[in-house]
Amino acid sequence: MTAVLALIPAGLESPDGSADPLVGSASGESFGGESFDAASFEAMPFDADAFDLPFVPDPLADVDPFVLLGSLDELRDPADLIDPVDLSQYPASAEAEHEWAGAAASVDAFAELCSVLDASEQAQFAVNRAMATHLAATRRALDIAAHDPAVYLQPGELGRPGASELAVRAAATELSMRLHVSVSTIRSRAHEAAVLQDRLPQVWARFVDGVASYADARVAVDSAAGFVPGDGRLVELDEGLAAVIGAITTARFRQQARTLRARLDRDVLAERHARAFTERRVTVEHVDDGMAWLSLYTSQVDAVKIMTRLDATARRDAGHPDELRTLAQLRADAATAWLTGAGTPTAARVEVLVTVPLLNVARSTGGAQRGPGADNDPAVIGASGASGTGGGEVLGGGPTGAAPTIAGTRNEFATLDGVGPIDDVTAARLLGEASTFLRLVTDPVTAAPLALDRTRYRLTKAQRVWLALVHERCTRSACDRPAYVGDVDHELEWSRGGRSNPENLCPLCRGDHTLKHCTLFTQTKNSDDTVTWRSPTGRNYTDPPPF
Structure with a gap:
């Protein structure tokens, strides 16, 4: 008692x-x-x-909880049994959350904020899942082409060495034209899918579920580089990455992945560095306002050496009394001078194509002035010369001697081939520094270049320059390779009566030139200078008109 x-x-x-x-x-x-x-x-x-109280039995006293609920392995989180859609059916839930949060805003504003935050999160999860599906489909498309090259190759090419690889490139090319991305991007995504599916299945599962982003998945792929399928260390790497992917920022995930990889691969760090060092390269990314990024992928030791020397040079020059440039500007100028060899006997000889409307050109020494030849010459083409900041020779009908200024009509822009418009000051400096010119004859009203018929197979330099300026890039849809570094293809083969005139010529990069002749892709040049590629699957691909 x-x-x-x-x-x-x-x-x-x-x-x-x-x-x-x-x-x-x-x-x-x-x-x-x-x-x-x-x-x-x-x-x-x-x-x-x-007290004489009535007996009230316990209704669960004789019930085994394991019989009622099942084994512990079958127990589920109650949250898993709730459909989030059902929560929106109870208006009081938003009011309760608002009261619990202690927010000073109105209940309506609080509820709308919660709704759009949830929508943003769910949309990102959907994007992640869709990207995983895209990678898997891309890999599968290339695998199909590899196992059955006949879907893309002409019958006579099926027995050639490398037929499977050529078919894979054809499949990547078609996806490139469908998605308007480069062939290398398509092949990289197929490779990423293969690494994730075959070597990092747990990370792949998180990606497919939408928890991990594409950026995180790429970090995981990079961390698995050098591990062949079946390597026992991949299991630990996969588990370690899957445990944190999607739960931390991409920057922190990259750091943890690098640490985990180093711990698993401590004995072969030198081999990994040697393998990565073979991928060293320099890339250029053109951005707005006439600027570009120049990136150097090299060893960390060399990068530190370069930056240390640049910094020391910049700090030395900053000590001059009349120096107004910042340290960042001084480093950039020093790097440019070293790489171009400006002002030295070993300055590199380069070729830069620049088109300048002559109707906009006038000498700085006295008003508007005629260009060489007729008053209505509308274009100047720039080409080779010594490198340097803005240096070089310009090909085209244009003045020499005193530096001109760009003036007059404003409906035309000076254009750097393969990049786009440049400002008038830069164009004027290029004209002033040029020593030789090559005339491009154009229509004085429409500014359309006039075709020059040729009856020989090999093109003249003028024709190549003209094609490069008109088309700027490879004429295969979605290919961004500059026209002046590729091949020139006869739409109707020379052996079948095709002539070497502009109506029958198309700039093609070497890879797409091979595809045109060895696969089932067909090419048609249209009256507006656009080029249509038709794939074996029946799709047509045409980029907007050039020039």
């Missing part, structure tokens, strides 16, 4: 007497004929057995 303490009025009978123990009030009111106040209460033992 359990003894408890109860407050009862002093002087009243015990619970088994005639008086009710639960009478009285703090105000001294009368209950059942008795009156008392709170001061008359005292503590005394209370016997629960003195």
Whole structure:
């Protein structure tokens, strides 16, 4: 028996007497004929057995919880049993969350904020899942082409060495034209899918579920480089990466992946560095306002050496009393001077094509002036010369001597081939520094270049320059390789009566030139100088008109 303490009025009978123990009030009111106040209460033992209470059985006393709920392995998180859609059916939930959060904003604003935050999160998850599907489909498309080259190759090419690889390139080319990305991007994505699916299945599962982003998945792929399928260390790498992917930022994930990889691969770090060092390269990315990024991928030691020397040179030059450039500008100028060899006997000879409308050109020494030849010559083409900041020779009909300025009509822009418009000051400096020119004859009204018919197979330099300026890039849709570094294809072969004139010529990079002649792709040059590629799957691909 359990003894408890109860407050009862002093002087009243015990619970088994005639008086009710639960009478009285703090105000001294009368209950059942008795009156008392709170001061008359005292503590005394209370016997629960003195009350004759009815027996209430416990409904779960004889129930085995494992029978009711199943084994522990089958227990599920209650949250998994709730459909998030059902939560929106209860308007009070938003009000409860608002009250719990203690937000000063209105309930409507709070509810809308929660809704759009959830929508943004779910959209990102959907993007991640869609990207995983895209990678898997891309890999599968290339695999199909590799196993059955006949889907792309001409019958006579099926027995050639490398037929499977050529078919894979054809499949990547078609996806490139469909998605408007480069062939190398398509092949990289197929490789990423293969690494994730074959070597990092747990990371791949997180990606497919939408938890991991594409950026995180690429970090995981990089960390698995050098591990062949079946390597026992891949299991630990996969588990370690899957445990954190999607739960931290991409920057932190990259750091943890690098640390985990180093721990697993400590004995072969030198081999990994040697393998990575073979991929060293320099790339250029053209951006807005006439600027570009020049990137050098090299060893960390060499990068530190380069940056240290640049910094020392910049700090030395910053000490000059009349120096107004910042340290960042001084480093950039020093790097440019070193790489171009400006002002040195070993300055590199380069070729840069620049088109300048002559109607916009006038000498800085005195007003508008005629260019060489007729007043309505509308274009100047720039080409080779010594490298340097803005240096070089310009090909085209244009003035020499005093530096000209760009003036007059504003409906034409000077253009750097393969990049786009450049400002008038830069164009004027190029014209002023040029020593030789090559005339490009154009229509004085429409500014369209006039075709020069040729009856020989090999093109003249002027024709190549003209094709490069008109088309700028390889004429296969979605290919961004500059026209001046590729091949020139006869749409109708020379052996079948095709002529070497512009209507029958198309710039093609070497890879696409091979595809045109060895695969089932067909090419048609249109009247507006666009080129249409038709794939074996029946799709047509045409980029916008050039020039």
